Amino acid sequence: MLTLEGIRLTRGDFTLSADFQLAAGSRTAVIGPSGAGKSTLFDIIAGFAAPDTGRVLWQGRDLTRTAPAGRPMSLLFQDNNLFPHLSLYQNVALGISPALKLSDADKARVQQAITRAGLSGLEARKPGALSGGQQGRAALARALLSARPLVMLDEPFSALGPALKSDMLRLLEEVLEETGAAMLMITHSPEDALAIAPQTIVVTDGRVCPPAETRALLADPPPDLKAYLG
Amino acid sequence: MAERAFKVSHLAGAASAALLLALSFGTLGAVVWRAEAGQALGPADWAAIRFTLLQASLSAALSVALAVPVARALARRNFPGRALLLTLLGAPFILPVIVAVLGLLAVFGRSGVLAIALGWLGLPPVQIYGLHGVVLGHVFFNLPLATRLILQAWLEIPAERFRLAASLGAGPGDIQRLLEWPMLRAVVPGAFLVIFLISMTSFAVALTLGGGPRGTTVELAIYQAFRFDFDLGHAALLAVVQFTLAGAAALVAFWVAVPGAIGAGLDRRVERWDSRTGALRAQDLAVLVAVTLFLALPLVMIAWRGAAGFVALPLGVYEAALRSVGVALVSAAICLVMSLSMALMIAQLRGRGAGRVIEGLGYVTIAASPLVIGTGLFIVIFPLADPVALALPITALVNAATSLPFALRVLVPAVQQVEAAHGRLADVLGMTGWARLRLFLIPRLRRPIGFSAGLAAALSMGDLGVIALFADPGSATLPLALYRLMAAYRMDQAAGAALLLLGLSLMLFWLFDRGGRIDADA
Structure with missing residues (x-):
């Protein structure tokens, strides 16, 4: 269970406050206008920004001062999820060993994850020679491999077309089912939220609302969200 | 980040900064100590100051x-x-x-x-x-x-x-x-x-x-x-x-x-x-x-x-050329290790006082004169060893310090750019220390590293400064050998040596710069 306890972070005249819990294995969308604080919220959970006050807890363990790599999550960014100078195989294998020191058993697992993501045969290619969809799959293969209990995604599919996007959502769902991981996904699209996240967190003006049921929320949005959705 | 471990150890960066500090201010200390207080500037010295300005x-x-x-x-x-x-x-x-x-x-x-x-x-x-x-x-x-x-x-x-x-x-x-x-x-x-x-x-x-x-x-x-x-x-x-x-x-x-x-x-x-x-x-x-x-x-x-003069070059010129290439390669390596470790440290301490101090220090050597550093080193080394025997290592070191500001100018923004693009990914994956350097930073920085190394090698190859203070005829570099040919009015041979020097400098720069570009995935 992820707990944000009395979090406050002030940067200039912007203040983010958050106080909520996510159950293990839950799937949550984060939605809200640009500049409302979605990315700052992610930075605090992932360990890229330290809150002024409050604590981030995982299963009761205080993570507030833990470096990003020591936290129980894998992250998918909007882009730059792969190192351009490493092969697809190496990029995926980083999910097991950040120094790429792999045992034979590790190598078999890397290969398995690549196959699972439908990327067999492309192991030696560098990201520049992969399509956008294949790059996304490689990042998901790495998340599958590292099997952390929370997968966080920051608008991961915003650059993909509709068909590719639903393809990726399906693979994401498979990864989550196999690892039993919880998911937290920033998105601009209510359809994505409906498709994969039973609950949604609305962020407006630095205020982070506790998770609410996605379907009900979108059917009858509060004024702030209504203004954003148009 | 409040209490996170350093991504890449600051040890090398701090050591480089300390070495630079010792080279620019430590040698000055030695010089001040040796400059006899009673001695006043003579009319010739004042003329030199006026002429310089x-x-x-x-x-x-x-x-x-x-x-x-x-x-x-x-x-x-x-x-x-x-x-x-x-x-x-x-x-x-x-x-x-x-x-x-x-x-x-x-x-x-x-x-x-x-x-x-x-x-x-x-x-x-x-x-x-x-x-x-x-x-x-x-x-x-x-x-x-x-x-x-x-x-x-x-x-x-x-x-x-x-x-x-x-x-x-x-x-x-x-x-x-x-x-x-x-x-x-x-x-x-x-x-x-x-x-x-x-x-x-x-x-x-x-x-x-x-x-x-x-x-x-x-x-x-x-x-x-x-x-x-x-x-x-x-x-x-x-x-x-x-x-x-x-x-x-x-x-x-x-x-x-x-x-x-x-x-x-x-x-x-x-x-x-x-x-x-x-x-x-x-x-x-x-x-x-x-x-x-x-x-x-x-x-x-x-x-x-x-x-025309190229064909009639004396053997000594080729020996000097070989020495120069050696000095240039060593100097480029020293410059690269120093500037890269300092650039990584500056990027990690970005915005903080310490980072700015290190960065400022990197540019001090623009103002530091190689001859002042050379004089200071001579004073420090003289009681311990024969400075003339150390002419080539000293030249390589001082040349590296002279090239450092230019390498930093290239590397600091490059490190910042690379960290901005993929730093978080490396953080999340737990790539720290040597793994971060080997698998992330050095491959991403190949172009600026190649360019800086080429610059440092070419600058060192062509430098006629400290070496003129220290060298005896047996340890001359190519620029010094060329100067001696000029001083002896052997202009044809001097022109031949100049062509050789020019070719070697451009070739060193080209090789390093090219090496950084080949196969570099954008």
Whole structure:
């Protein structure tokens, strides 16, 4: 269970406050206008920004001062999820060993994850020679491999077309089912939220609302969200 | 991050900074300690100070004044060969000073092209040695630098403003007043100071084209006190003078915003509607032809005369060339380790006081004179070992320190850019320490690393500074061997050696720069 306890972070005249819990294995969308604080919220959970006050807890363990790599999550960014100078195989294998020191058993697992993501045969290619969809799959293969209990995604599919996007959502769902991981996904699209996240967190003006049921929320949005959705 | 472990250890960066501190200020300490307090500056020393300031002022003023029309012509004209001319403007940076001097002598010297042309007109040849020569040499090296700095500022004027001016019917005079003067007022003082500083601390030009009681700079006086009189106390006193002068100029330069020296994006051009008249076209054409001749002719003369002398080079020259390549490679390696570790430290401490101090320290050596460092090192080493036996390692080390500011200029922004793009990914994956360096930073930084190493190798290859203080004939580098050939008036062999030196410098730069580009995934 992820707990944000009395979090406050002030940067200039912007203040983010958050106080909520996510159950293990839950799937949550984060939605809200640009500049409302979605990315700052992610930075605090992932360990890229330290809150002024409050604590981030995982299963009761205080993570507030833990470096990003020591936290129980894998992250998918909007882009730059792969190192351009490493092969697809190496990029995926980083999910097991950040120094790429792999045992034979590790190598078999890397290969398995690549196959699972439908990327067999492309192991030696560098990201520049992969399509956008294949790059996304490689990042998901790495998340599958590292099997952390929370997968966080920051608008991961915003650059993909509709068909590719639903393809990726399906693979994401498979990864989550196999690892039993919880998911937290920033998105601009209510359809994505409906498709994969039973609950949604609305962020407006630095205020982070506790998770609410996605379907009900979108059917009858509060004024702030209504203004954003148009 | 509140209490996270360092991504890459700061040990190497801190050690590099400490070494740099010891080289620039530690050696100064030794020099001050050795500079006998009772000794006063003699009339010759005062003359050297006056000459240093005079030649540096003239060099900077002329370089900047001549650069303005060249930059303007480059900013508003598009012509075939423009890219080539821009490359030519970048070349003096890695051109060995002694090679350029030989080329300038072949054009402006007593038996040079200009003297021959004047002879046809029945005029006497121009005198190159002394103030003229020193200023000429400095303008040759710094006119291109000034042009690049000013051109950059010109191209940073938003194109919309020129369009607006054109739509308002502004003529060339109006545009000068409205757009160009304010830009020049902002960029010219910085450019002047940089060149003033470079001309003040330059040694090889003064050594080869200056000399005599009326053409001696402080740097040259240090060398003479050291080498000819072996008066270490006097050399140290002059070194203190030199450090004070350069330090004062550097302080002013840091106070006035100094423009960035290595800029990209000069391949753009400003669309202009006011400069389509024939007279202005002719003016720009004349300026561009003149500057191309001024820069290219000495190089052409080196190639032409050198090709003839190349075959008759004594064996000693090849031995010196081998030593020089060795020194250049070691120096490039030292410079790279120091600058990369410092750049990583600066990027990680970004925005904090410590980071800025380290960065400032990296630029100190721009003002530090190699001869002052050399004198200090001699004083420190003399009681312990034979400095002459250590001439080559010392040269490699001092050259690395001299190249460091340029490497930092390239590497610091590159590290910041690379960390901004993929740093978080590496953080999340737990890539720290050696794994981060090996799998992430070094591969991503290949191009800037190759470029910096090429720069450091070429600068070291062509350097004639510290080595002149220390070396005996058995340990001369190629630039020193070339200087000795010139001093012995064996001009054909000197030209051959110059061609060899030029070729080796360009080749080293090309190899490193190319090595960084090949197979580099963008």
